[in-house]
Amino acid sequence: MTLVIAMDGPSGSGKSSVSKGVARALGLRYLDTGAMYRAMTWWMLHEGVPVDDPAAIAARAGEPDLNSGTDPAAPTITVDGVDVSGPIRGQEVTGAVSAVAAVPAVRERLVALQREIIGAGGIVVEGRDIGTVVAPAAQVKIYLTASAEARAQRRSAELSGASITATQADLARRDRLDSTRKVDPLAQAADAIELDTTSLGLDEVIEEVLRIARK
Numbered sequence: 001m002t003l004v005i006a007m008d009g010p011s012g013s014g015k016s017s018v019s020k021g022v023a024r025a026l027g028l029r030y031l032d033t034g035a036m037y038r039a040m041t042w043w044m045l046h047e048g049v050p051v052d053d054p055a056a057i058a059a060r061a062g063e064p065d066l067n068s069g070t071d072p073a074a075p076t077i078t079v080d081g082v083d084v085s086g087p088i089r090g091q092e093v094t095g096a097v098s099a100v101a102a103v104p105a106v107r108e109r110l111v112a113l114q115r116e117i118i119g120a121g122g123i124v125v126e127g128r129d130i131g132t133v134v135a136p137a138a139q140v141k142i143y144l145t146a147s148a149e150a151r152a153q154r155r156s157a158e159l160s161g162a163s164i165t166a167t168q169a170d171l172a173r174r175d176r177l178d179s180t181r182k183v184d185p186l187a188q189a190a191d192a193i194e195l196d197t198t199s200l201g202l203d204e205v206i207e208e209v210l211r212i213a214r215k
């Protein structure tokens with residue numbers, strides 16, 4: 001398998017920016033698996049599927065046609081041909097995504113799609129379960145962490161000034177939901193290298209990942 005870099009970690013740990021930067025530096029493709037769970041959630045809401053009903057979600061999980069563009073300079077995601085890159089970052093999707101992502105039929109379908117996209121490799125893949133479930137054979141596994149405060153600060157800056165306290169509460173709620181599943185997708189792969197990014201700048205984290213990948 002050519003190079004696969006698995007970049008896991010909780011919300012606001014810097015996964016997306018770091019993954020894109022590393023992919024660009026190494027000329028690799030880039031896959032945001034969180035965007036796929038968000039796109040599936042967007043579709044369920046759009047179709048009026050009750051997102052608090054796992055059986056209803058499971059029954060429809062095979063329907064939407066999801067397409068992820070893998071250019072790190074311009075990642076895209078479409079559902080049935082519609083570009084949903086904007087709406088999947090909205091509050092409605094963010095509030096429902098953990099519940100949708102907890103449905104086994106959703107995970108089975110998306111993990112299979114993710115493995116198809118990874119194919120022979122040459123890609124940086126970011127998510128929660130990449131090093132453990134999606135690509136356990138990845139040659140490089142990174143687990144990014146940061147303090148709860150730093151994560152909330154970064155996320156609220158991305159959401160152009162959302163309150164830090166509210167953002168921190170939302171991240172804590174999702175971390176809790178995301179880590180109380182049967183298979184904890186926030187579990188760290190035993191062979192992952194943990195990087196605490198609390199006091200590091202983006203470029204410093206990218207440099208560190210590149211150093212690890214070159215070893």
Ligand code: CDP
Pocket residue numbers: 010011012033034035037038097098099101126127128129130174178185
């Ligand atoms: O970056 P942020 O944490 O806001 O979220 P994301 O990476 O866009 O992922 C959104 C949600 O999708 C997470 O809260 C998880 O519930 C779910 N997810 C997952 O279960 N497995 C993944 N590999 C990626 C995301």
